[in-house]
Amino acid sequence: MPGRDPLLAPRSTIGSVAEAAGVSRQTVSNALNAPERLRPETLARVQTVIAQLDYRPNEAARSLRTRSSRLIGMRVSPVSNGTGVLDRFLHAMCENARERGYAVLAFAASNQDEEIAAYEDLLRRNAVDAFALTETSRGDPRARWLLSHGAEFVSFGRPWDVYRPRHSWVDVDGAAGTSAAVDHLVEQGHRRIAFLGWPEGSGSGDDRHAGWLAAVTAHRLARTDLVRRSEDGIAGGEAVAGAMLDQRRAPTGIVCASDTLAVGALRAVVERGLKPGLDIAVTGFDDSPIAAAASPALTSVRQPLETAAATLVEVIVEHVNGARTAPTHVLLPPSLTVRPSSQR
Amino acid sequence: MPGRDPLLAPRSTIGSVAEAAGVSRQTVSNALNAPERLRPETLARVQTVIAQLDYRPNEAARSLRTRSSRLIGMRVSPVSNGTGVLDRFLHAMCENARERGYAVLAFAASNQDEEIAAYEDLLRRNAVDAFALTETSRGDPRARWLLSHGAEFVSFGRPWDVYRPRHSWVDVDGAAGTSAAVDHLVEQGHRRIAFLGWPEGSGSGDDRHAGWLAAVTAHRLARTDLVRRSEDGIAGGEAVAGAMLDQRRAPTGIVCASDTLAVGALRAVVERGLKPGLDIAVTGFDDSPIAAAASPALTSVRQPLETAAATLVEVIVEHVNGARTAPTHVLLPPSLTVRPSSQR
């Protein structure tokens, strides 16, 4: 750590390093960017001086010359839904980006139009090299815009309405998650297993429903009268799950599309004097903090966000530096965090 | 929106705008940065051309020349404690930064040493203009390092161990929050009100305890045997609150230093066959998603994070552009979100 105040001390540049090492600026540049071009002894000498002066290349100058900022743009959502999924994802993105010499530029936008305007602004200003797209939806205009403007990006989430997407994506297999939840409930001896999800039309919501349906079919279980839908929210989950518990052939297990719906379902179970876990098993999705805080603690599908972010950063960086051109699609399996809400 | 692919089309520069408008580059620069220097008709002409070509200044070139990146660095925490406080804060930072032409560079660091190394790296690379410091603690080495290296920064959180800090900070008055919680419980008719907090030594934890103590004293309530401490966590809160409920003169209200502890306390209440809200009132801190999801929903102290972020960005930007030199200290009052856990 240098003892000098960097604002008062004259900053070291590639020129001062070159002078001190008795080589040209280009040789210093090569020492950093293409060390194999230097004779070992020259390399060692330059590296010593770099270390002594604690030199770091000026990012703006590098960026101006190479037209690359080594920044990945990512919108941070205005509506925090409380699951913390995107925050975990953002953190993992930062870690992985850092390992590759990149950083993450976080920006806010209150809707998709504003987000696209921010894309355009950041691109034209040469402020970012690429974007990470999150919260993809059906008919998402953002991917279309980025594609038509030749911008580099990778989405976290599949483009649900495109058969053969021309851009890379990384996603978690939500259907596998709800299937695993059904499998787990079957192991616990349940035979009537319901699905509590969101209104039809959302890509990930329909995917989670499909996973339930596939598993229930594979286990040859009943599936009529066992699907209910509600907007995300505790109150909605409570109402809809309650109605289902009151029906003639009530389920003994409820697989939910979110932790919030699952907490609502748990409330409905308790209100009716039933024992959650013992009488009625409930599972959630995302393994958010409220899953661990619920009473009883909630079994939940956990997304491998760290792996997803690592993959996404890797693909983005390779797209940016040209090492990868073809669209890449990666689907990761989630895991099930088992807690008392589904155990007898 | 331009119909052209920005990667294929030749990008417009300040030079192409100048040519098209029949003025010099500097005049275009002035049109953007000091419009008052231009004759109104010249300004209008240049602005028209800028709009036609949809010109945006290259950020790297600007940054190189002015030595300012218009980026605010902020570490995103590796350990997400699940409250979502810092995520709400980050989002609010992004929004306010954007309004002032700044953006937020998010970076990861797994401990304070690594965080300081990241500061040094970003500063020497001229990658950021300033930092927002979060999660301040007693004996925090980060502020000292930044001060001694002449870096601009504002901390979210007071430096608890410094009498007259030489840097600006913005914070939320945690003591006022726990005081408000006590006042509220008194209004609900409670007389024995306990405090459930963290082990002594953390700045914000001690502050929250002080607020409880002040309010309890002001109301002339008992305070012996009414303070318990535990590491943050549901299990810890449950154990410690349970022990307190079992004691001879048990409290009827429990003010907690976090939502997690409060959820634990609620469990202890329910386990003993007592009615939360009716028999024993519980309050949390941070109004995190688990407060709304708890059963019964948890009364909690809510921090004005949006205001805090707006203030912090304003102070940072003024420090950076020299409009403010003296350290500024802003303490914001929190509010109490009242829910069933504290109501009869």
Added chain:
DNA sequence: CCTATCGATTAGAACGTTCATATGATAGAC
């Protein structure tokens, strides 16, 4: 009418890096 002052605009350099190309040295082939 000459000069001083002021406002609007321009010219050229500078920021610190990397790119494309040139140079010099060394070694191998004939």
Added chain:
DNA sequence: GTCTATCATATGAACGTTCTAATCGATAGG
């Protein structure tokens, strides 16, 4: 011994902006 190929390093230009200082024209004062 010269010619070529190859490797290591150096040279000068370029990236796109803003800074400093200069220029030009108009207005006012003597």
